Amino acid sequence: MTPGPGELAAALAGKGYFADEGLCTAIHLALRLGRPLLLEGEPGVGKTEVAAVLSRVTGLELIRLQCFEGLDSGQALYEWDYPKQLLQVRVAESRGQEAGDLYREEFLLRRPLLRAVQAERGAVLLIDEIDRADSEFEAFLLEFLGDFQITIPELGTVRAGTPPIVVLTSNRTRELHDALKRRCLYHWIAFPEPDRERAILRASVPGLEERAAEGLVRAVQRVRRLPLLKRPGIAESVEWARGAMALAEGGDPWPVALRRALGLLIKDEEDTRLLLDHAEELFTDA
Amino acid sequence: MPDPAAARTNRPAADQTADPGGDPVAGPRGGPAAGPAAGPAAGPVQLVADHLWGFLAALRRAGLPTAPPKRADLLRVIAETPPPDLPTLYWYARITLLQDVAGLPAFDRVFDAWFRRGASDDPPIQGEDERAPSPGGPGADDPPPREVRPGDGIEASTLSTHGTRDFGRTGERGHALMRALEAAWPAALPATPSRRRRPARSGDRLDVRHAWRRARRHHGEFIELRHLARPPRPRRLLILVDVSGSLRQHTPDLLRVAHTALRAAPARTEVFTFGTRLTRVTAALSHPHADRALRSVSRMVTDADGGTAIGEALEGFLADPRFVALARGALVIVLSDGLERGDPAPMVRATARLSRLGHRLVWWSPLACSPAYRPATRAMSAQLPSLDHLGGVRDLATALAEVRRLPAVLSGPRHTAARHWSTPHLMGAPR
CATH class of the missing domain: 3.40.50.300 (P-loop containing nucleotide triphosphate hydrolases)
Known part of the structure; x- marks a missing residue:
């Protein structure tokens, strides 16, 4: 099924x-x-x-x-619980018994x-x-x-x-x-197409206005076309929208809020400079 | 959840795949065995099967071989749930067959030619067999040697000249020097504690597993302890060799130096050449015999003795995340005269980034062998602060001296090249 x-x-x-x-x-x-x-x-x-x-x-x-x-099988598969095995031996010893099989499921640490x-x-x-x-x-x-x-x-x-x-x-x-x-x-x-990115923003940033979301997605799509060291992913654009929203609620006009929250979208100094050089064309209708 | 296979109308598999989504273009155009010759007697099932096999064969010819289990996956999926439309067939084929995003353009081309008429301007696939471009390698006049992975070449710039060059044979003295170099490299390579702990006599952690196994022989009494240590693991060595015209006479020896490094640390060394384009030559250069290795490199490197675009080539290197990963934490050695024509800014930027990525960045320039040399060109003086060491290497003998000097560079502080070259007496007597 x-x-x-x-x-x-x-x-x-x-x-x-x-x-x-x-x-x-x-x-x-x-x-x-x-x-x-x-x-x-x-x-x-x-x-x-x-x-x-x-x-x-x-x-x-x-x-x-x-x-x-350096990840090895002991961390990915299983490990024997040595302290527990050791205790088992000691306990058996103090009672004068055989320790028995020490490689049983109960001594297995499951990874x-x-x-x-x-x-x-x-x-x-x-x-x-x-x-x-x-x-x-x-x-x-x-x-x-x-x-x-x-x-x-x-x-x-x-x-x-x-x-x-x-x-x-x-x-x-x-x-x-x-x-x-x-x-x-x-x-x-691949990076999402504009429609899908808008849907993601709508779902993860409740309260974001439709027009603002549209402009924001347009800006992000343009930013991704720049030769950046690291192109912003979906996580970054969501963060950016959230940050700008918070600033806008604090009284900043929307375009200013967008620019001030840029650190959430771009996390490299060189990229930020490149972005600011292109700020006009990127954010005109954002 | 409801079963999609049941939800769909259960037409016979062959019927639907023969005509994906009722699309009239998916006919046997170009299919070698699916032409009129197959005849009506062959039946639709046969036609579809032939067309699919033809598609798979075309993929192989386009440089995208598909493993039998992957082909079986595709056929199973198509047989069980016939794709209702062309996009679904596309996704079925792409997800089951494709193994690497680098092969995507080639895959799309072949798929379009076989299932979407008019979606591409390519001539029928039959005539295209020999010329089917391999992914990432279009534009190369001669196909790269077999050991080279596709996608290694970066597009040539307008400055490029295409032509291979014979690098000549290694002389008697050359062989002796190369042996000495090979012996000198291991001591010169930086190491870092491995993340993978190994059993050892002494170490920073108790090897409970071993100690416990031994203790069981003595009824759980720990008589001797075992330890785990982090053995030193050599850092990666990344060598970038400039093969442009201004270094013409030095190129063969510089490549021989790279060859000795590859021989000394085969698993940890990567070699690239750059002139007007960037070429990954690690595989070609790893032949144990130096002259043969150089021959296969010369077949691959089509921009030898051409123009220089160091900045562009290094930026090309840094644009590929996989290459960047090779530079991360590595000892990066650039063999180049640093004579950048035009704007030096891209080269300076790229050098700075390489320096930030790597463990140490060493620049070896043939020009620096001359006692009168000063890093005074705009490009060189601007990037000097990013370098950890600027040394002179023009042939095997000077390379040997520089390799022996590496341990001092590696143990010293970073970014000292500028300081040394402003007070040259610290450098020792240049040869």
Whole structure:
């Protein structure tokens, strides 16, 4: 029972996420084929949010694994609870008994990937910023992403009863391995078109006037065309609208409020200077 | 939620895919096996299958090979839920087949040619096979060697001259110097504690896992402890080699220097060349034999001995987030004379950003080998404050001396090039 792209769009919008046709199709296919979904895109286009909203729509638990350089299996899969094992030995010793098997499930510390495999109803697993982990970690993800199973030498292989919905995100700071990409569906999230960005603003900044939203979106779309070091994402434009709203409530006229809140849209000194050079053409009708 | 497959009218799969969305343009135009020759006897199913296989083959010819499991995904999806319209088919194909956004323009071209007549001006795909542009590499006269990944070249500027050049053979003395360089690099490369801890005799953390395993042999008694340490991990080394005309006589030796670095730290070194365009030559240069490596570089680098646009090339480098990631925390070495024609501002800006990104920024200029050299050109003097070191390298011997000087540069404070060059006696006697 996989919802179609259209129904998905409606369901996601109901939870405040406005996805375009491509993304909805991607999610639909990921659910139908049971494949992990690899999302790439510029920072701030809502890659991570996809997993969060999916968990809200499906009602499944969201399990998040934030990647970083040096991430190892002890942090991603499982670890044995050594202090607990040690205590077990001591207790057994004081009672004059055998300690017995120390590699049982009760001594296992479950880390995100194992938790996702063992979740009874399934789960939404977010493997965030996979490009930050080193390539050794990618290699080790392969078994997991291929069959949704994890091998624990002392216990055997743990297989997922209900495969988790897996979302991977990457900022493209590093080329991912082909073997990893082959196992995933791929979708590039582009910056939203004006209509969709307006809808997002309407939903996340209540009280924003329609005309103001229109001008703001127009300005953001123009700003993204400038050769900036970092182009503002959706998160930034929402923040900008919120900031400007707050200033406008404090008595600033709208255009002034927009300019004064610019620090929420652009977060680099060089970019700010570039923007101020083009301020006239950017903000004339904002 | 209701099942979308059930919600749709359940027409036979073949019927619908043969004619996506009733679109009359999706006929077998250009499909190699789907022409009239296939005949009515082949039936619509066969026609559709042929057309799809033709599309997949065209993708491969356009430089976008698709792995069998990905193709199977697409076919499964189409068979189970026939796409109701062309956009849906497009998204099905793109999401299942595409692996990297860099291949998107090529993918769109092939899709348009096979499923959307008139959406592109391309001639029929059959005639285009040989000329099908690879993604990111249009405009290159000769196809890049196989080991080069597409998307590495940046568009050429108007200044460019296209022509490859033979870099010659390495002499007897050259080989000896290159061996010495290869041996000298490891000590010169900065290291940082690895994020990945390894078992060690002593270290900053207890290796409970190991210690516990050993203790079990003694009934839970810890007789010896094990530790985890963070072994040093070499930082990345990023070498940018200027191959423009003003460095003509030095280019082969500068590339040989880069080759020795690649040999010394293969996994941590990246090499780019720039003249009027930027080319990633790491893969081409990594052949163990120096002369062969140089030959494959010369095949790739079509802007050797052309004009200089250092600023533009460096800006091109910094515009790609993946390249920026290579510079982050790395030892960046630029081999260039820094003779920028025209406005030096872009080059100065780019150098400043490189300096902020990297661990150290070292500039090696052949001109600086001369005792009379002063960084007095507008570009050079303006960017001097961003540099950590400005040294003279024009051949293998001077490179060896500079590599041996690197540890001092790395341990010293940053941005000292300007101070040293305003009081030249601190530099030691320049060769």
